[in-house]
Amino acid sequence: xxxxxxxxxxxxxxxxxxxxxxxxxxxxxxxxxxxxxxxxxxxxxxxxxxxxxxxxxxxxxxxxxxxxxxxxxxxxxxxxxxxxxxxxxxxxxxxxxxxxxxxxxxxxxxxxxxxx
Amino acid sequence: xxxxxxxxxxxxxxxxxxxxxxxxxxxxxxxxxxxxxxxxxxxxxxxxxxxxxxxxxxxxxxxxxxxxxxxxxxxxxxxxxxxxxxxxxxxxxxxxxxxxxxxxxxxxxxx
Numbered sequence: 507x508x509x510x511x512x513x514x515x516x517x518x519x520x521x522x523x524x525x526x527x528x529x530x531x532x533x534x535x536x537x538x539x540x541x542x543x544x545x546x547x548x549x550x551x552x553x554x555x556x557x558x559x560x561x562x563x564x565x566x567x568x569x570x571x572x573x574x575x576x577x578x579x580x581x582x583x584x585x586x587x588x589x590x591x592x593x594x595x596x597x598x599x600x601x602x603x604x605x606x607x608x609x610x611x612x613x614x615x616x617x618x619x620x621x622x
Numbered sequence: 623x624x625x626x627x628x629x630x631x632x633x634x635x636x637x638x639x640x641x642x643x644x645x646x647x648x649x650x651x652x653x654x655x656x657x658x659x660x661x662x663x664x665x666x667x668x669x670x671x672x673x674x675x676x677x678x679x680x681x682x683x684x685x686x687x688x689x690x691x692x693x694x695x696x697x698x699x700x701x702x703x704x705x706x707x708x709x710x711x712x713x714x715x716x717x718x719x720x721x722x723x724x725x726x727x728x729x730x731x732x733x
Contacts, residue, residue: 510665540720549709550666550723599665601721610656611721613665 508534510602512614519590519621526586527617529556529600535580536602540611541573544597556583556600590621624649624712631728640697642727644710647691652715655686655693660707660726670695671713697729705731 509532519525529539537558542550554575555563562575572594574586583602587594597618601611627645634640646655654673658666670677672684672693683696697704707726714720 512665542723549725550660550721552720552722555720597663601665610668610671611658611666613667616663616665618663 508532508602508604508612510600510612510614512598512600512617514617515615516618517620519619521591521621522589524586524588525590525619526584527598527600527619529583529585529602529614531581531602531612534602534604537580537605539577539583539600539602541575541583541585542599542601544599544616550599553585556585587619590619592621595619595621624653626710626712626724628708628710628724628727630725631730633730633732634700635732636701637699640700640704640729640731642695642697642708642710642729643692644695645692646710646712649690649712650714653712654715655684655690656711656713657682657684657695658709658711658723660709666709666723669708700729700731702731702733705729 511530513528539556541553544550552565553568556575556577558577564570577583597616599616601613603611624646654671656671657669659669660666670682670684674686677684685694707728709723709726
């Protein structure tokens with residue numbers, strides 16, 4: 507199957523700093539990518555839809571100025587957590603799929619963010 | 623997007639067949655029923671997808687009755703490594719492929 511790669515796999519940062527997470531589709535192009543957040547023992551929560559060449563679409567309750575998404579190419583989307591605080595500590599996961607009906611989604615391995 | 627309901631958890635033993643049911647009473651005509659598996663600290667992985675009747679692949683089988691209001695994921699002869707959370711989703715049959723995850727079923731396989 508296709509491969510989606512996230513970088514870094516884990517990151518620790520200080521409160522108030524910003525962290526950038528990359529999501530790459532390694533062997534296919536993706537017009538749309540998705541970003542999720544997952545807290546311990548909970549399900550994945552969709553944060554936003556990343557659209558290549560246009561603004562991201564955020565889910566209700568997700569601060570767009572807090573979680574900056576850039577999708578500058580068909581193989582790369584980035585999520586920047588700005589002015590991170592301990593409550594932003596979570597597991598962030600991206601996904602991408604081929605642009606066809608009912609296509610399966612390929613997920614990255616996730617990024618564990620810890621804000622201290 | 624149709625809401626799905628599945629058991630929070632299930633227990634099994636190695637070598638047994640496990641059937642996880644999912645209810646999706648409000649599934650739309652163009653929704654596909656899709657199952658994902660997630661291990662701790664990893665992204666989910668696609669298992670199987672179907673529209674109706676039965677679908678089988680090297681990992682699992684998916685049974686969908688004619689009314690499509692429920693589905694059953696069948697894992698044959700589970701092993702300890704099948705311990706994971708299994709998510710049932712109704713995926714809109716379009717290009718967006720936006721996935722909304724429910725609570726999932728935590729399957730614990732014991733020796």
